[in-house]
């Protein structure tokens with residue numbers, strides 16, 4: 001699909017590729033193998049990416065960013081994920097919340113949040129939806145039961161909101177400078193009717209970071225618990241309307257969401273194919289090169305077929321998102337589900353082609369791709385809800 005790209009899109013893609021080769025790939029395996037989950041993060045990488053404009057790439061130009069489009073975002077995520085999926089996600093995480101500020105922030109908030117974000121190379125953001133008893137439950141039935149879904153409570157007291165409750169698995173909760181907390185402002189309404197977004201800053205009295213989760217994959221990416229005990233947030237830090245968190249559809253944040261993960265999955269597939277092909281050329285089995293065996297060729301063909309189908313789907317949804325075609329919203333969920341299945345199969349085949357794990361760096365890398373790919377099984381809601389997009393076809 002290269003012929004459809006503009007020179008600007010190609011230039012950003014090239015920048016991401018060079019950054020991935022020079023800075024991400026050399027750090028990938030070493031960071032993944034650090035035992036302490038809070039110790040895997042690398043601020044030097046963040047600073048280097050910031051200086052190239054990658055962290056702020058999705059901030060609109062009028063707020064000091066680069067205003068890159070969805071197609072460029074997808075291309076860059078894929079390039080970076082090919083070197084390390086979790087490091088790619090750490091950069092695109094800033095794009096996700098930049099989109100939310102654009103969608104839901106008022107003029108004063110956009111100026112205030114983007115000013116602080118753009119000038120600080122170490123400014124990362126996060127968003128807190130999931131709680132110990134509410135993950136995919138935020139999307140799955142019973143959708144009309146106020147007891148279902150997130151329960152972090154926010155009550156108005158004068159001109160400040162008082163937040164009580166907890167969150168878990170929140171990306172960047174332990175290192176972020178701004179966390180968007182989704183809280184119930186109407187406890188008697190279903191979660192989609194009674195939720196409001198608050199921008200919470202670290203150091204706010206009553207806000208505590210709990211454990212940093214030790215995940216099997218995406219080990220560079222930081223995910224932590226957050227506890228809110230009478231945390232006071234000024235009304236000026238409320239994003240969007242009271243009870244409006246889930247009511248504003250079709251914004252940049254929702255068009256980005258699942259496309260972001262799928263573009264990342266595509267990078268993992270590209271890495272797996274490159275590894276498998278190199279291994280097939282280098283390794284000998286039964287007196288000839290592995291890639292001369294038909295069974296190997298069939299496995300590599302399947303990996304290639306799934307990856308190229310995924311690439312077409314990712315680019316289609318990204319390009320449609322740029323022209324706000326309604327079809328991309330319908331396909332976003334299908335894309336996420338397809339990318340999960342395709343990538344997990346591709347990574348499994350790559351592992352299968354290699355020798356047993358822990359016999360050297362190459363096998364460790366194949367095993368890492370599988371661990372990173374498994375992360376998709378429990379991320380951003382659930383696969384059943386996404387299939388509901390089929391309604392638009394009925």
Ligand SMILES: Cc1cc2nc3c(=O)[nH]c(=O)nc-3n(C[C@H](O)[C@H](O)[C@H](O)COP(=O)(O)OP(=O)(O)OC[C@H]3O[C@@H](n4cnc5c(N)ncnc54)[C@H](O)[C@@H]3O)c2cc1C
Nearest residue numbers: 127128129130135136137140141169170171378379380381
């Ligand atoms: C690496 C990583 C990063 C993350 N980052 C963030 C983040 O930054 N912010 C954030 O808010 N969250 C984050 N999450 C959390 C993520 O969104 C949730 O893990 C996801 O929504 C699934 O929720 P869960 O893990 O609680 O699983 P559950 O919701 O408990 O689901 C487990 C199983 O139960 C099933 N199930 C659940 N409810 C029902 C029901 N009502 N009916 C039938 N079946 C049901 C599901 O389909 C699934 O098969 C992250 C997770 C990971 C792994």
